Amino acid sequence: MLDDFVRVTGQVYRFEDSLRRELPAERPFVSTRLGKHEGTLAQPAMQLLLETLDETPEPEHKQQVRVLIALINFIAETGQLEEADGFVVNRLDYAPVAIAHFATHEEAHAWMESVTEPPSPVRILIGDEYYQFWYMREDNTRGMYRDHPLEPVLESLTARGIPLGTPSFATRVEAEAWLMSHPAHPYSFVTIAGEHYFAVHHPMLKRHSLLHVASALAAWGECETEDSSDGAGE
Structure with a gap:
C-alpha cells in the first residue's frame, strides 16, 4: 500500500529518480529517519524486506525486493512517513485522493503551467469537481480532464x-x-x-x-x- 501512496500523490518521477541513485549500491541504503519515527508501518516493513533480501537467492527476485526497500527509503527521506502511514491505515475512510484544490479553472491552469515539474498523474479539485492532471517529462506536455470517481x-x-x-x-x-x-x-x-x-x-x-x-x-x-x-x- 505504500506504493499506492506514492502513486496517488503523483510522485512516480521523483521515486524513479531516487531509484536510479540507490539500486547500483551493493548493500541497500537504509534511511536513518526510520529510527526517528517509531511505530510506523515502514519500520517492520523495512526489517522484513531486509530479511527477505538475505534469504532470496534469485537475482531477479532480489532486485524486486531492492525496489521496495528503495520505496520506503524514498518516503522516509522526503519526510512523508507519518503521512504515508495515515494513508495506509485510513485508506478505507478516504475519498479518492486529490492533492490540490483550486477555486477556478484559471487558477488550476496557472498552476499547471507554472510548476517546473508537477506531480503526475494526480487528481485535483476545481471547485467541487475532480479533474485528472497529467504531465509527461519526456516532452514537457501537460493537461487535465474532468474525472468522475464520485x-x-x-x-x-x-x-x-x-x-x-x-x-x-x-x-x-x-x-x-x-x-x-x-x-x-x-x-x-x-x-x-x-x-x-x-x-x-x-x-x-x-x-x-x-x-x-x-x-x-x-x-x-x-x-x-x-x-x-x-x-x-x-
Whole structure:
C-alpha cells in the first residue's frame, strides 16, 4: 500500500529518480529517519524486506525486493512517513485522493503551467469537481480532464433514496462550518436551502467538497449515455 501512496500523490518521477541513485549500491541504503519515527508501518516493513533480501537467492527476485526497500527509503527521506502511514491505515475512510484544490479553472491552469515539474498523474479539485492532471517529462506536455470517481458512488448510495434526517442548513457557509467539526467518513448527505448535497471529506486538503445531488446525477447520466453511444458506434 505504500506504493499506492506514492502513486496517488503523483510522485512516480521523483521515486524513479531516487531509484536510479540507490539500486547500483551493493548493500541497500537504509534511511536513518526510520529510527526517528517509531511505530510506523515502514519500520517492520523495512526489517522484513531486509530479511527477505538475505534469504532470496534469485537475482531477479532480489532486485524486486531492492525496489521496495528503495520505496520506503524514498518516503522516509522526503519526510512523508507519518503521512504515508495515515494513508495506509485510513485508506478505507478516504475519498479518492486529490492533492490540490483550486477555486477556478484559471487558477488550476496557472498552476499547471507554472510548476517546473508537477506531480503526475494526480487528481485535483476545481471547485467541487475532480479533474485528472497529467504531465509527461519526456516532452514537457501537460493537461487535465474532468474525472468522475464520485458519481458511481453517489448513484449507488442514492439508489434507495436520500437518508432521512440529514443535517439541514440555510447556507453553504453554515454547512461547511458544521462539517469541519463533524467530518464525513468519507461521505455524507446534507441539505442546504432545501436542496440535497453530497459532502465528501478530503483529509489531506482539510476541506469538504459539496456536490449538488440532482445536478451531479443528471450530468453523470448524460455522461454514461454519451459513452454508450460512442461504444456502439465503434
